[in-house]
Amino acid sequence: MKITVKLFARASQLTGASEIDVEVDAGASVADFREALEAQHPELKPIAGSLFVAIDSEYSSDEQVIPEFAQIACFPPVSGG
Amino acid sequence: MPLSPEDRFVELTDQPIDADRLTQFVTTPLSGAVILFLGTVRELTHGKRTISLDYDAYPEMALKKMNELVDETAEKWPVQKVAIVHRTGKLELAEASVAIALSCPHRGDVFDAGRFLIDELKIRVPIWKKENWSDGTTEWVHPGADAPSTNPRTEAE
Numbered sequence: 001m002k003i004t005v006k007l008f009a010r011a012s013q014l015t016g017a018s019e020i021d022v023e024v025d026a027g028a029s030v031a032d033f034r035e036a037l038e039a040q041h042p043e044l045k046p047i048a049g050s051l052f053v054a055i056d057s058e059y060s061s062d063e064q065v066i067p068e069f070a071q072i073a074c075f076p077p078v079s080g081g
Numbered sequence: 082m083p084l085s086p087e088d089r090f091v092e093l094t095d096q097p098i099d100a101d102r103l104t105q106f107v108t109t110p111l112s113g114a115v116i117l118f119l120g121t122v123r124e125l126t127h128g129k130r131t132i133s134l135d136y137d138a139y140p141e142m143a144l145k146k147m148n149e150l151v152d153e154t155a156e157k158w159p160v161q162k163v164a165i166v167h168r169t170g171k172l173e174l175a176e177a178s179v180a181i182a183l184s185c186p187h188r189g190d191v192f193d194a195g196r197f198l199i200d201e202l203k204i205r206v207p208i209w210k211k212e213n214w215s216d217g218t219t220e221w222v223h224p225g226a227d228a229p230s231t232n233p234r235t236e237a238e
Contacts, residue, residue, distance in 0.1 A: 009137050009209035010221040050226040054207070057142035059232040073139055073207075079222035080136070080143075080167060080208030081120045081179050081199060 001026050003033070003066065006073040011051060014043045024066065030055075031062040037074065047076050084155040090164040091147045093138055093208075098166050103182040107162040112184035116191040118199055120179040122172050130215035134172045139207040143167070146206045150198055158194040159185050165198065167208055178210070205233040 003022045012018050024036045030053050038048045053060045054073040066072065090106055104117050122134050151163050164182040172178055181198050185191045212220045 006139065008139055008207065009211070010223055010226070012137075013221060047223070047226055050223065052207075052232065054139070054142055057139075057145045061232065071141075073142065075139065075207055075209070076221070076223040076226050078203070078205070078207050079210045079224060080138070080206050081203040 001068060003072050005037070006071070008073065008075040009079075010047055010076050011044060011074055014047065015041060026068070028066050029062065030060045030064050030066065033066055033072075034062070044074075050076050052076070082155060082159075084151055084160060084163060088162045089148070089151050090162075090166070091144060091151065092166045093140055093143060093169055094166060095168065095170040098168060098177045098180045100177065100180050100182070103164040103166065103180055106164050107182045107184040109161050109184060111186065112161055113186045114188040114191040115184045116182065116195045118179075118181040118195050119177040120199065122174050122176050122178060124174050126212070129212075131174065131212055132215050133174070133213045134178065135211040135213065135219075136167070136169045136172065136178060137209045137211070138167065138169050142207045147202065150201050150205070153201075154183075154194050154198055157197070158190045160190075160194055161185060163198075165202070167202075167206070169208075 005020050005022055007015060007018055020041055022037050022040055024033050051074045055070050100117055108115050124131050147165050154160055161184045166180045168178045181195055183191055183194055210222050
């Protein structure tokens with residue numbers, strides 16, 4: 001399935017986009033998604049290990065399965081304040 | 082005690098923060114202590130000179146996480162009212178990027194609760210700053226970006 005991923009800060013800067021598409025198998029975990037993301041968007045490699053994956057505005061763990069129709073976002077460590 | 086929607090003000094804004102309004106919002110007849118914290122744009126970081134900062138946010142998640150922080154704070158301290166406002170967009174030197182105001186019956190609690198809110202906001206809330214340095218270069222600030230990501234805890238431990 002095709003996942004549209006929101007990107008922020010340096011992740012958005014490296015790809016030149018605020019949203020990208022990532023193709024994963026149905027039932028893919030967050031870990032699977034990370035692999036697919038890095039393979040399909042190698043420009044994210046410099047920060048791939050530090051990216052957070054948020055599912056519907058919640059921090060995810062690598063074992064979680066990506067639900068269909070969820071809002072997915074990827075971003076490096078936060079620096080607000 | 083859970084804090085009702087009318088006792089909290091949580092906002093992202095691209096306009097200057099009106100700190101007086103936030104202080105007034107949290108001050109109630111039952112308050113004995115009110116605190117206002119402002120995070121402001123600093124010129125010098127490790128000897129480098131900042132011209133301005135650009136803030137980016139993931140609005141839906143940032144507001145959700147800010148409201149969760151308010152909930153956790155109200156569980157830990159006898160908070161009466163809370164306001165948290167964070168700026169987005171371009172900020173000049175000395176402008177407030179974040180404001181936290183809250184009230185409690187006694188002073189010890191407002192300091193502790195305020196410290197908790199700003200410390201946790203900086204760990205959990207998806208907002209980022211970009212340094213516009215005086216040498217013309219720019220740099221997104223991502224603390225620990227060289228290390229593998231570990232999720233910020235979302236429950237009070």
